[in-house]
Amino acid sequence: MRKYDRSLVQTIRDKQYTALQDGMEVLFKPVPDDDREHAMDPRLYEIAAGKKKMFSDRAKGGYRLSNERNRPDKVTYDLTESEIDCDERLIHVNGDHYIDIFIYRRADIGDAVTPVMVYLHGGGFTAGNIDLFGKQMAYVAEQSGATVVYPEYRLAPETPYPGAHDDCFAAVKYVYENAEELHVDRNRLMVAGDSAGGVLTCACAQRDILEGTDMIKKIYLLYPAPDGRPLEDINDYVWSYDEYPMLDEQREIALSRVDRIKNSMVRGTPNLYCQQFTDSSDPMISAYLATDEVLSRFPETVVNNAEFDYLRISGEQFARKLDRLGVRVRLVKYCGCDHGILDMLGTTVQAEEICLCMADELRSM
Secondary structure, three states: OOOOOOHHHHHHHHHOEEEEEOOEEEEEEOOOOOOOOOOOOHHHHHHHHHHHHHHHHHHOOOOOHHHHHOOOOOOOOOOOOOOEEEEEEEEEEOOOEEEEEEEEEEHHHOOOOEEEEEEEOOOOOOOOOHHHHHHHHHHHHHHHOOEEEEEEOOOOOOOOOOHHHHHHHHHHHHHHHOHHHHOEEEEEEEEEEEOHHHHHHHHHHHHHHHOOOOOOOEEEEEOOOOOOOOHHHOOOOOOOHHHOOOOHHHHHHHHHHHHHHHHHHHHOHHHHHHOOOOOOOOOOOOHHHOOHHHHOOOOEEEEEEEEEOOOHHHHHHHHHHHHHOOOOEEEEEEEEEEOOHHHHEOOEHHHHHHHHHHHHHHHOO
């Protein structure tokens, strides 16, 4: 059963507000049923407490890739109420391999031409698949009336950089070049991604600019990782625990969520993708370090961050940099939340609300 009253989704929207933060307007998405400042969402707090024990138990056996790919704690539910068609097909990439893509559309729209979103999933480049994200894609397709394309890009460590980058850009090109067959409007193409998928989304935007293909009209980044450098190599802004105010009674759990991603960035799964071949200062890994010339040409951008996420600081810095360079960018902050909230559609209130936000963005194109 779902663990929340779905009316809470509308409560988030009713309570959301904008405020200036460090000179940039931010849209704040409050916890729907706890008005205390810096309180964790009660459902996420319960989940995080369970995760803390799970990760502690798993750590006793050392790092295991299978533990990243098998996540029984991530439960999703089908929220659709309409019939959704899902077309699965293989596409050829670089003339030497195929990847699987899934195409979601409402059954009742027939051959109508729609906006289209290519969604690039997160998982530290080593995990994530259609089983975890398929219900979210179907729900966005239902709520937006748009077409949603989900590629299963190759994962590390079996396929290191630039394998996932090549696969994702190939998927974008496939959609653009086959727009008529797919019944989508190539001039209303949005690319979205969470976490590592945000890295891939930014890389696709850069390649689109550098190669002059001009395919992508909007990008939607959900708790992205725009700066993959080690903390000791960052000298143009400051990451600090002081940026994460917490309630005293929730500190242990909230801090565990910040540290979970912080530790994975230091010694975890992203390194399995980059391995020894790629410097984390490569703009294709750290979009924050792309040239001003490239960043100033980014498409319209939405950056969604979570309050108790290690990546929030770099996500905010990236949004501000784009804003200074004249890019149309919107910065959103999910209060009381941590990394990975989209992974639990029907379990967390914010996952459903994020899907509705992506649908809103597609309808506005």
